[in-house]
Structures are given as C-alpha cells and as structure tokens.
Amino acid sequence: MTCSPQKPVEQRLHGDVPVVDATEAATSINTDATVLISGFGSVGYPKEIPLALVEDDRDLSLTVVHSGNVGDEIDVDLVESGAIERRFSYQSSRVARAATNRRDIAFSDRNASAIGDEVQYGGLVDSAIAIVEAVAVGEDWFIPSTSLGQVPAFVEAADQLFVELNHRQPLELQLLHDVYRPDAPPNRDPVPLTDPSERIGTAHVSFDAEKLAGVVETSTPDSTYTFRDPTDDDLAIAGNLGAFLDTEMERSSVFEDAVHLQFGVGSLGNALMGKLKELDFGDRDVAYFGELIQDGLLDMLDDDRLECASATSMALTDDGQQRLFENVERYAEDVVLRPADVSNHPGVINQFGVIGVNSAIEVDIYGNVNSTHVGGKRMINGVGGSADFNRNSLVTVCALPSTLKDGEVSRVVPMAFHVDHTEHDVDVFVTEQGVADVRGCSPVERAERIIESCAHPKFAPKLRSYLEDVREQNNHIPHDIHRAMEWHE
Amino acid sequence: MTCSPQKPVEQRLHGDVPVVDATEAATSINTDATVLISGFGSVGYPKEIPLALVEDDRDLSLTVVHSGNVGDEIDVDLVESGAIERRFSYQSSRVARAATNRRDIAFSDRNASAIGDEVQYGGLVDSAIAIVEAVAVGEDWFIPSTSLGQVPAFVEAADQLFVELNHRQPLELQLLHDVYRPDAPPNRDPVPLTDPSERIGTAHVSFDAEKLAGVVETSTPDSTYTFRDPTDDDLAIAGNLGAFLDTEMERSSVFEDAVHLQFGVGSLGNALMGKLKELDFGDRDVAYFGELIQDGLLDMLDDDRLECASATSMALTDDGQQRLFENVERYAEDVVLRPADVSNHPGVINQFGVIGVNSAIEVDIYGNVNSTHVGGKRMINGVGGSADFNRNSLVTVCALPSTLKDGEVSRVVPMAFHVDHTEHDVDVFVTEQGVADVRGCSPVERAERIIESCAHPKFAPKLRSYLEDVREQNNHIPHDIHRAMEWHE
Incomplete structure (x- = not known):
C-alpha cells in the first residue's frame, strides 16, 4: 500500500488503484x-x-x-x-x-x-x-x-x-x-x-x-460561474459598504492592525470583492476569511493588497479559473483552501472577528432576513454558508439592492414570511440607498433606520405608512400581518 | 495594591478598597x-x-x-x-x-x-x-x-x-x-x-x-426561581424525551462512551433535568454542558450519576440554593461555573457534541421555532442561550407541551410569525404526544411528522387539513398565510 504523501506529489496515479470507466x-x-x-x-x-x-x-x-x-x-x-x-x-x-x-x-x-x-x-x-x-x-x-x-x-x-x-x-x-x-x-x-x-x-x-x-x-472542466457586469446598484452598494467599513475601522480598536473580511457568493458579492481594492486599509493586514474566493479577490491578491485569502472553494469564472491555473504556485503563497467545517466553523469565525457581508432575497423592516424562499414558499437556493457568517461574525452586514424586477418589487418588506437569519443576527443593512447600522436598536428603531436609509424612495412612503399605523399597537414588534401579506401578492 | 488571588481567599475584603453606601x-x-x-x-x-x-x-x-x-x-x-x-x-x-x-x-x-x-x-x-x-x-x-x-x-x-x-x-x-x-x-x-x-x-x-x-x-438574597410542580404534560414530555435519548444512544457511536446534555431554563427544563436520573445511561460518562444548573441536576449530582455539570449560573430555587450553600465544597468537585462566552460558545458547544434540549412558545409545522414573541408581536422573554444551543448542538431537541391555556390553544401552528430558530436548526421535536425526529426531512415531510407525532389530537385534524390543502401548491414550503394567520387570532 502506498503511504499518504508527505511532500508534494508529481504524478497523478500512485500505487495499485482500480481504474474503471x-x-x-x-x-x-x-x-x-x-x-x-x-x-x-x-x-x-x-x-x-x-x-x-x-x-x-x-x-x-x-x-x-x-x-x-x-x-x-x-x-x-x-x-x-x-x-x-x-x-x-x-x-x-x-x-x-x-x-x-x-x-x-x-x-x-x-x-x-x-x-x-x-x-x-x-x-x-x-x-x-x-x-x-x-x-x-x-x-x-x-x-x-x-x-x-x-x-x-x-x-x-x-x-x-x-x-x-x-x-x-x-x-x-x-x-x-x-x-x-x-x-x-x-x-x-x-x-x-x-x-x-x-x-x-x-x-x-x-x-x-x-x-x-x-x-x-x-478531463471535463468545471461548470464555473458566470457573473454579470456590476450594475449601477452593485457599484452604489459597494460604495456604501466601503463608507461603512471606513467608519467601522475608525470606530473600533479591534480593526487597528488587521481586518478579516468575508463576502457571500454571487455577482454582487463578486463586485464587492472587486471594490475592496479601492478601499484604503492603511497599514492594516487585510485577510479574507470566507467560504468562496471569487474573481474579484484575485485582483486584490495580484495587487498585494491581501495578506491571505482563506476559503473552501475557488469559485471562479472560466477566465478566473484560467488565471488561477496558470499561476497556482504564486497564488498558493497567499491562498488556503480548507474543508467547510473549518472555513465556516462557528468558533473559528468568532475567533477571527470577521466582518461578514452576505446578500439576501429580502429583509423586513425589523431586521429579519429571508435568503431562500420567495413569499415564504418558493425555494430559490439553499441557505449555504450565510447562516454561519451571519451568526458568528463580529460585524454582520446584509448587502442587497433595495428592489428587484427592474424596480417593480421592494426587497425591503414589512414582514419576511420565511426567516433564515433572525432579527437577533444581523448588525448592518446596506443597499444602494444607504446604510442602516441597527446594533443596539429596538425593533421599531431598526424599522425606522432600515426604511429611512435602505428602502427605495418609491417604496419608502408605503413602508413608513405601515410603520406609522402599526406603531399605535402596544406590541414590541407591531404588525398587521394581513397588510404585510399584501407586499408578497 | 493587592495582587489577584492565586489560592482560595478566606476573607471578603482585601486591601484598601473604597467602601461606600x-x-x-x-x-x-x-x-x-x-x-x-x-x-x-x-x-x-x-x-x-x-x-x-x-x-x-x-x-x-x-x-x-x-x-x-x-x-x-x-x-x-x-x-x-x-x-x-x-x-x-x-x-x-x-x-x-x-x-x-x-x-x-x-x-x-x-x-x-x-x-x-x-x-x-x-x-x-x-x-x-x-x-x-x-x-x-x-x-x-x-x-x-x-x-x-x-x-x-x-x-x-x-x-x-x-x-x-x-x-x-x-x-x-x-x-x-x-x-x-x-x-x-x-x-x-x-x-x-x-x-x-x-x-x-x-x-x-x-x-x-x-x-x-x-x-x-x-446581605440581600437572590430573587431565585420558583418552579411549579411538574404537570402530567411535563412528565409525559420527559418520558418521551427519555425514550428518544435511549434510541439515540443506541443509534450513534458518538454516545458510546459519553453523553453531554444541556437543558433550557424553566419549570419544564427543571422537570426534564429531574427525570434524567431515571434514565439508564449504562457505563457512559454523563456530563451537563449548558447554561443553567437547576434544582433537578442537584439530584443527579447527589446520586453520583453525573460526571460533571458545567454552566454559567446556579439558577436554583430558594431550597436548591440552600442545599448548594450548605454543601458548596462537595458540589465544587463536580460543578464548574464559566462565563457565558465559554458556557454558550458556539465552537465549544460544537466540540462537546451536546444534545441540547430547549423549549419554545410555539413551533410551526415546518420546524420554525418561536421562543420570544406571541403572534409575532408581543414579547414574552428574551431569546437567551437557546439560540446558541439550538444552532450548535450536535442533536437539537425542542421540547414543549402541545397546547397552552388549558388546552385551548395549540402550540403547533401552521406558521410561526416570529422565528427565533429557523427550519435549518432543530432536529427533533418532543411534546407530551410524542417525538418527531425530522433530520434529513423535507419541509412537507417535517410537517407530516410534527403533526402526526407532536400535535394535540384536538388540533391535529385542523393542521392535517391545512397541510392537505396547501400541498396542492407547487411550492417547496406550501402556505396559505391568511389561513395560517387565523391560528393566531
């Protein structure tokens, strides 16, 4: 029996393994x-x-x-x-x-x-x-x-x-x-x-x-990712996120010497990773500790603006994968791939004081996040690693456009009818409209901030009117569920 | 300046501290x-x-x-x-x-x-x-x-x-x-x-x-806890939980040598802790790794049936506290009090493969758990440590009576309008009616098991009828939200 490799192997097939079709x-x-x-x-x-x-x-x-x-x-x-x-x-x-x-x-x-x-x-x-x-x-x-x-x-x-x-x-x-x-x-x-x-x-x-x-x-290739070009909304979200990160680095001594970041998967996440390179991190050691490395991060690595990138997957486009494949030895100096039970481990994310940035289908005014089921019913995708990073990051950011379907549908709604990340979990909401930092806020205070800073102007008046009406109630989280339901019909 | 103590101290006041009223x-x-x-x-x-x-x-x-x-x-x-x-x-x-x-x-x-x-x-x-x-x-x-x-x-x-x-x-x-x-x-x-x-x-x-x-x-005493005597429902839930634990120890080699348990706070949790002593753990090392030590656990410690109990609080009744105070040195051999950022640490709970048992206000048929807000609106209590143990335990159990208000209200509902623990988090539901192990089940399979095993017979037909009607939909999690809302009115 061949022993497990102790040093890099130079051949693909070792020992007496049964090759089959x-x-x-x-x-x-x-x-x-x-x-x-x-x-x-x-x-x-x-x-x-x-x-x-x-x-x-x-x-x-x-x-x-x-x-x-x-x-x-x-x-x-x-x-x-x-x-x-x-x-x-x-x-x-x-x-x-x-x-x-x-x-x-x-x-x-x-x-x-x-x-x-x-x-x-x-x-x-x-x-x-x-x-x-x-x-x-x-x-x-x-x-x-x-x-x-x-x-x-x-x-x-x-x-x-x-x-x-x-x-x-x-x-x-x-x-x-x-x-x-x-x-x-x-x-x-x-x-x-x-x-x-x-x-x-x-x-x-x-x-x-x-x-x-x-x-x-x-010799079949991976399916790999295809990202759309960043939209104006993506760029505005990236700008708002950058402004928040600037403020947070200024505010907290935790980030005096080092910043550990994670970004969720997708075109928006990839655009956000790409925008990182425009951010001034000063002398700080910047590391990515996340689940996926997407094309946007390769730029940061190429520019020597990242100390390291740790993840469980090189989730690249065809071009990105080609770029990786041609330069594996160089990227290997700064890139580590780990099993997901380490890259996403709740205790390890906690240790590294990660600033986690993940997207969602929709958020409600009280800060509940739906990332899997439209209208509470129809599955779009699995919950993935967002749950690990939304719960265990030191600072948890939910970044998403304020609308979908060409602005016809608000992603900020009175009530999310499927909750993947609870009101206890997310600290900061970012849309192309602005930033709502809701740490330490009561539910109604969260609603005020999320509506005023994150909702699209087309929908903000209706959300404001909802909140004004329900806040007459003697409830910690005032709601009119029938009326909230109308937003999903 | 007095140095920090390196060995047990025998006096209460040390050095030059400013005593004020x-x-x-x-x-x-x-x-x-x-x-x-x-x-x-x-x-x-x-x-x-x-x-x-x-x-x-x-x-x-x-x-x-x-x-x-x-x-x-x-x-x-x-x-x-x-x-x-x-x-x-x-x-x-x-x-x-x-x-x-x-x-x-x-x-x-x-x-x-x-x-x-x-x-x-x-x-x-x-x-x-x-x-x-x-x-x-x-x-x-x-x-x-x-x-x-x-x-x-x-x-x-x-x-x-x-x-x-x-x-x-x-x-x-x-x-x-x-x-x-x-x-x-x-x-x-x-x-x-x-x-x-x-x-x-x-x-x-x-x-x-x-x-x-x-x-x-x-010299003012703590307010301490008052527990009601266990109800018939509490005892039936404890019995069903015991049967589940028996099966689980039989099933999984993880629990071959040791079992680590956690129970949530309250009269039910206390009753469950008390019932532990009737369970046959064989030769296994049984340890409590949780947030609170309640009176029920003292019996286990007295009977030498626990290797140790680790928590962040001795949340006892007056009698329990008296019992502790008279025997601190003896209990200290097997009891450790830790800060909550260790007792409830997501990584540490994960390490110890805890079987976590927590209660709730209500659960919905798809496995979402509401432990804080009645009807999605009215706060009853904070979320506490249940979120830590429900997310990070190896086996997560939600134990609760199937009804409240003398059987007039079902705690199993079509939809929870406030979610503290998501459908991704809880493995097993236990009521006085029975046990629903929903690991690996799809949402509709979860609904079938929860209704059949956990709902009260008074409400099961209505829940069954809800599920039968909504499952006509082409939705992963079929719902009629207006109809689900009627359960909370």
Whole structure:
C-alpha cells in the first residue's frame, strides 16, 4: 500500500488503484443509493459518474448529498433525468429549483458548516458512497481539486469511494489545500487555527484503502460561474459598504492592525470583492476569511493588497479559473483552501472577528432576513454558508439592492414570511440607498433606520405608512400581518 | 495594591478598597448612564444599587445591559420606577414584558454568547459603569457569586466599577468558578477547553484598579426561581424525551462512551433535568454542558450519576440554593461555573457534541421555532442561550407541551410569525404526544411528522387539513398565510 504523501506529489496515479470507466462505476451504484459528492461554489465536483448515472437505464431514486453549489452535470442533467429523489443541502439551478418547488425532490437544507457532522454523526446517512474529484490519487489518499467542501467528512462517513481523477485540473492545486477534519465529538479538541493564513493539515485526504471502489479518469472542466457586469446598484452598494467599513475601522480598536473580511457568493458579492481594492486599509493586514474566493479577490491578491485569502472553494469564472491555473504556485503563497467545517466553523469565525457581508432575497423592516424562499414558499437556493457568517461574525452586514424586477418589487418588506437569519443576527443593512447600522436598536428603531436609509424612495412612503399605523399597537414588534401579506401578492 | 488571588481567599475584603453606601454609589451614576450588570438565571445580580436607583429623585434614563435573567430588584422595581430607557439583552418579568410591549423601554435582544463581544467590541456601549455582585473583593480583583454571565467582558468594557459584596453568598462559591475571557479579536486563540469538566481560568475576575469606584456591602438574597410542580404534560414530555435519548444512544457511536446534555431554563427544563436520573445511561460518562444548573441536576449530582455539570449560573430555587450553600465544597468537585462566552460558545458547544434540549412558545409545522414573541408581536422573554444551543448542538431537541391555556390553544401552528430558530436548526421535536425526529426531512415531510407525532389530537385534524390543502401548491414550503394567520387570532 502506498503511504499518504508527505511532500508534494508529481504524478497523478500512485500505487495499485482500480481504474474503471464511468459507466462501470455508475452501474455498480444501487438504484436507491445515498451518494455524497464533492463540490462547492460550482467547482471541484465529479462530472463523469453523474453523467453516467444520467444515462443509466435503471429507475434511479438516489439521495444526493453535497455541501455547496455543484455544476450542471448534477444540478441540471442529473436532476432533469429524474434520478434524484432526495437531496441536501444546497442547490441553485433553475432546473433544481423547479423540481424542488414541485417537490419531485425532497430537499432538506442546512448551513454549510453543519452538513459534515450531520452526515457523519447525525443519522442522516446510513450506508453511502462518496464520489469526489481529485488531481491525484493513491491507494489510501487523494488530493482534491478546486474545492474542499465537506469532502473529508463525507469520505469518513462513506462505505465506498469513487475518485474522479481530473487531468484538466492542475496537479499544483495541491499547494492550496489544508485538509483538517475536526476529530469526533463528544470530546473534540478545539480547531487549532490561530491565524487565517495558518496551515494545520495536509494537502491530501486519507481514507481506508478498502473503501476505494474505483478511479475514473476525466478531463471535463468545471461548470464555473458566470457573473454579470456590476450594475449601477452593485457599484452604489459597494460604495456604501466601503463608507461603512471606513467608519467601522475608525470606530473600533479591534480593526487597528488587521481586518478579516468575508463576502457571500454571487455577482454582487463578486463586485464587492472587486471594490475592496479601492478601499484604503492603511497599514492594516487585510485577510479574507470566507467560504468562496471569487474573481474579484484575485485582483486584490495580484495587487498585494491581501495578506491571505482563506476559503473552501475557488469559485471562479472560466477566465478566473484560467488565471488561477496558470499561476497556482504564486497564488498558493497567499491562498488556503480548507474543508467547510473549518472555513465556516462557528468558533473559528468568532475567533477571527470577521466582518461578514452576505446578500439576501429580502429583509423586513425589523431586521429579519429571508435568503431562500420567495413569499415564504418558493425555494430559490439553499441557505449555504450565510447562516454561519451571519451568526458568528463580529460585524454582520446584509448587502442587497433595495428592489428587484427592474424596480417593480421592494426587497425591503414589512414582514419576511420565511426567516433564515433572525432579527437577533444581523448588525448592518446596506443597499444602494444607504446604510442602516441597527446594533443596539429596538425593533421599531431598526424599522425606522432600515426604511429611512435602505428602502427605495418609491417604496419608502408605503413602508413608513405601515410603520406609522402599526406603531399605535402596544406590541414590541407591531404588525398587521394581513397588510404585510399584501407586499408578497 | 493587592495582587489577584492565586489560592482560595478566606476573607471578603482585601486591601484598601473604597467602601461606600448604595445611595452614594447610585447618586454618582449619571442620569443617562449605561450600566452593565452581573446576573444570570435570576441569581448573582446586584441588588442594593438598583434599589437605590429606584429611590433616586433624579429623572433617570438608564441603559441597562445584562446577559441573562436578573431578579425583581431590577426586572420589577427598577423597571417600574421608569428609570430604564433602554435595555439588552434578556428580560422575563411580567412588569418588564409590559414595559417592553408598550415600548416604554427600547429592548434589543441577542443570544447569550454574543452579548459580551457585542458590548466590548460592537459599538453597543460607549462609556459604561459595571455593577457586579461578589463574594470577595480586592483592589484589582473580585470573586463573583452565584452566576458569571458576561461579567468578565462587562468589566473589561466598563470605565467604572461598583462591586456589591454580598455577605449572604458563601465565600466558598469561589470554588465553583472558572473565569476565562477569550482574548480580543481579530486574532483570538481557540478557547482551550477539551472536556466539560476542565478548568482553564481563575476563581476571580481581574480589573484595572483605577476603575473601582466603590464597594457596597449587602446581605440581600437572590430573587431565585420558583418552579411549579411538574404537570402530567411535563412528565409525559420527559418520558418521551427519555425514550428518544435511549434510541439515540443506541443509534450513534458518538454516545458510546459519553453523553453531554444541556437543558433550557424553566419549570419544564427543571422537570426534564429531574427525570434524567431515571434514565439508564449504562457505563457512559454523563456530563451537563449548558447554561443553567437547576434544582433537578442537584439530584443527579447527589446520586453520583453525573460526571460533571458545567454552566454559567446556579439558577436554583430558594431550597436548591440552600442545599448548594450548605454543601458548596462537595458540589465544587463536580460543578464548574464559566462565563457565558465559554458556557454558550458556539465552537465549544460544537466540540462537546451536546444534545441540547430547549423549549419554545410555539413551533410551526415546518420546524420554525418561536421562543420570544406571541403572534409575532408581543414579547414574552428574551431569546437567551437557546439560540446558541439550538444552532450548535450536535442533536437539537425542542421540547414543549402541545397546547397552552388549558388546552385551548395549540402550540403547533401552521406558521410561526416570529422565528427565533429557523427550519435549518432543530432536529427533533418532543411534546407530551410524542417525538418527531425530522433530520434529513423535507419541509412537507417535517410537517407530516410534527403533526402526526407532536400535535394535540384536538388540533391535529385542523393542521392535517391545512397541510392537505396547501400541498396542492407547487411550492417547496406550501402556505396559505391568511389561513395560517387565523391560528393566531
């Protein structure tokens, strides 16, 4: 048996591993299997076995588990094939949404940090098969590719393992990885991370050699992200956020020497990351400690304006991925990829006093945030890691445009009928209209600030009128629920 | 200057500390001051200065900050006097509720673990006075009494400090304490706790000697708790919870050698703690890692059925407190009191794989939990530490009776119009009717289980009919919000 690598490996295949083709692998999977798959931020997920499952003639009713966004081979093709009966925890394609809203797929959602423990210890999975993408593999180890997600937990929880060895993903990606899986409860040691840039693990994931069912070779690229160009609203939000960060750095001695930032996924998040480079951080060490590294951050890294970037995925566009692939060794000096149970760990986010910036579908005037279900009913995407950062950051910012549908619909509403982040969790709201810092405010004070600073002028009068009318009540959080409902009809 | 104690102290007053009377202390406090007070679980809070503030002739508009429940001197007398303009984060007396719902008091609420950081680093407090209860005091240290709460953070954040030296609280309480305040973000070390019983701190809280404005001597007792006798429902819930715990210990290898439990505050929580002693834990090490130690746990400790109990407060009845006071040295062998930023720390709860059991006002069929606001509007109490344990426990249980008001009102409703714990957070629901383990379930599957296993037979048909009608929709979480609203009218 080959030992786990102690130094960078220079070949992709090590030892006596069983190379199989994707169809062979797919056929060996039971029709009602539970499959735990790698992938986060639309990169680093297996492609060939999912596509072979799409082609499978059998009547499949799979349970598919992953911890972040995956690409079209799974989120579109496999979903459309009707092979998935149950799925957790994240999804976001148009096709997956539709299947979930029709309830053709039973979907259960949990914040990104929790899904590893949930799978391994929570009774979510009985017997399971892990399918992971790798850049190198040996008899009892592999090196993941562009994301880590909950791969170490999934591999520990699985009885069987298929590795997709992707020749297109550079072998040098191993330089980014810091694989560390917290030990088992109920007497875990603390995660021994004391700095966002520190490395506490390995480049490879180890496994029990008996689990390895097969290695499938492939060169298929990730689906990657496509970002729209920043809109005027995106730029105005970035400007307002920048002004808030300036004030906060001035206000708090916590940020005297160092600032640790996180930004959520998406076009807005990417635009915000890009705008970071215009901010004057003075002599401060600026580090990114988040879940995803998007294209906007590569500029900061190129300009030497970031000490380090720590995340669980390189969630880049095609261009961004190309830029990474051509310069992995240089980026590896400042970039660390970790499992999501470290990158999103509630205790570690708390340690690093992160300023977390995440988006939402809508916020209500009292500060409740809906990031998953329109009108309380229709799923748009999973909750992802926003729950980890919104709860555990030192300063929690919710940044979003004040309207959607070309200004026809307000994203600031009287009441959110689905709450993913409660009124206890978010400190600051930022829209293109302005900034509402609601720390220490009562609910009605929050409502005043959110309406006056964040609502679009087209909707502010109606929100103001709602608040004026309900505040006649003797209630801590005055509401007229029937009237609040009209905003969602 | 006296040095901080390195070994147990045998006297209450050390060095040259300024002893003042309560009126003198109260008069020195600005009329619009921010006061950070000790107290958690209705014990360990200052009594004399609050009462002197009640008697103060000036027009007071104080901001009062504490992290857990305090006694009647503050939560009734000081509130009734109209001296409090703003308050965070927890409150629960009838008088405080009424003032909060009238919005005479601006109230902002946050989970117990977060309030220390929020005060010290979050811009919540500019200049502040700490008032704490102690059993001993020196020129730059004091030893807290029956609770720790967020005292270390408050003392660090305050410019001035008054200590109420309470002669009624036994000096031996120092044996229980493990005072550890995480260092400052953004580069904190991990909390180095590896076992619920471990001690990593000191018996005393240190402070800058220049802060000490005065020591007030008193012998006033805590308000303490009064628990009703367990009802038939309480006992049935305890029975169902016990059956669930049996199954879970059988199912999961995590609990093969050790079980770490937490129970929320209140008569039900106390009854559940009391029922623990009837459960067969086999050879397992059973530890309590929670926020409050209530009377029910003392029985377990007396019977040697607990390895240890770790919490931030001895939230006992008068009888329980008497029992503790007469046997502090014996209980100190197995009891550790910690600051709430350790007892409730998201990372530490995660480390210890806690089975967390908390109650609620109501739950909805999809698993959203309301623990603070009736009908989404009327505040009953703060969110407390339930948010910490509901989010970070390995297994999260919400235990509550299925009805209230003598069975006239269902606590299982179609939609909770205030959400403190989201559908992503709770694993298991327990009422006197039964147990719904909803791990891995989709929202509609959760609804089926919660209705069938947890709703009262009087209300189950109406809930079933709601679900049957709304499930015609093509929505992930089908709802008829107007109809759901009728349950709250």
